[in-house]
Amino acid sequence: MIELKNVSKTFTLHNQSSAVIEVINDVSFSVAAGECVALTGASGAGKSTLMRMIYGNYLTQAGSICIGDVNVVQAEPREVIALRREVLGYVSQFLRVVPRVPTLDVVADPLRALGVPSDDAQARAQDLLTQLNIPQRLWSLSPTTFSGGEQQRVNIARGFAHAYPAMLLDEPTASLDATNREVVLSLIEEAKARGCAIIGIFHDESARDRVCNREIDVSAFTPGAAA
Ligand SMILES: Nc1ncnc2c1ncn2[C@@H]1O[C@H](COP(=O)(O)OP(=O)(O)OP(=O)(O)O)[C@@H](O)[C@H]1O
Numbered sequence: 518m519i520e521l522k523n524v525s526k527t528f529t530l531h532n533q534s535s536a537v538i539e540v541i542n543d544v545s546f547s548v549a550a551g552e553c554v555a556l557t558g559a560s561g562a563g564k565s566t567l568m569r570m571i572y573g574n575y576l577t578q579a580g581s582i583c584i585g586d587v588n589v590v591q592a593e594p595r596e597v598i599a600l601r602r603e604v605l606g607y608v609s610q611f612l613r614v615v616p617r618v619p620t621l622d623v624v625a626d627p628l629r630a631l632g633v634p635s636d637d638a639q640a641r642a643q644d645l646l647t648q649l650n651i652p653q654r655l656w657s658l659s660p661t662t663f664s665g666g667e668q669q670r671v672n673i674a675r676g677f678a679h680a681y682p683a684m685l686l687d688e689p690t691a692s693l694d695a696t697n698r699e700v701v702l703s704l705i706e707e708a709k710a711r712g713c714a715i716i717g718i719f720h721d722e723s724a725r726d727r728v729c730n731r732e733i734d735v736s737a738f739t740p741g742a743a744a
Contacts, residue, residue: 518683518714520547524580526570539740540566546733553705553715555729558736564718567735568685571716572607573597584683602630606684608676610691612660612668620646621656624674631679645674648700666692677704684708686717690724702728
């Protein structure tokens with residue numbers, strides 16, 4: 518479902534004498550439907566950079582990154598937008614929302630964008646918010662004033678609303694209490710069971726051991742670090 522072939526990345530710092538930093542050199546791996554793969558490696562190894570490349574936020578200088586039949590490296594912006602709407606979900610650590618949109622709509626909107634009837638989208642959003650212990654009195658409010666943990670849970674609810682065939686998870690259990698961490702791990706297990714291919718960064722080792730089928734140590738592809 519997700520296939521990286523000979524992927525490399527450099528950053529050029531235009532404001533610092535055009536210094537070129539090589540971050541990732543020649544990564545190849547694939548993730549099958551129903552599999553969860555953890556990206557590991559020391560801080561600065563390039564885990565987040567690789568996730569952003571897969572999501573199409575960062576340019577990739579060499580190689581191919583295929584999600585289904587779309588190569589993100591060469592895709593047109595409109596193809597990347599369609600891919601993100603239908604195929605590739607991304608749960609980052611932080612919620613980014615339009616101000617004044619109620620929490621229920623924040624969670625239901627990805628489904629409505631896919632043409633799911635509004636009532637069904639709302640029912641799914643209510644179910645996820647209930648599972649993630651967001652009190653009903655907060656559903657009609659914008660999450661912009663919510664606590665950090667509440668915002669993270671709204672973000673997870675939104676990320677899991679649609680049954681994406683592939684997902685990227687950046688520290689999905691960070692700063693959650695034990696009860697909500699358990700809910701998130703169950704959502705990941707459910708996604709795997711329905712065939713979702715997942716790549717995640719998990720600093721929480723026991724979470725990683727529980728949901729991930731294997732690990733890829735990104736430091737092995739960091740120029741200079743492997744020596
Ligand atoms: N936009 C950028 N411009 C220049 N260099 C960058 C940029 N983003 C990341 N880097 C560099 O790429 C390297 C990898 O960073 P990255 O954030 O991917 O590491 P990481 O493995 O996710 O680290 P952590 O576990 O600390 O989050 C670092 O040396 C970082 O300074």
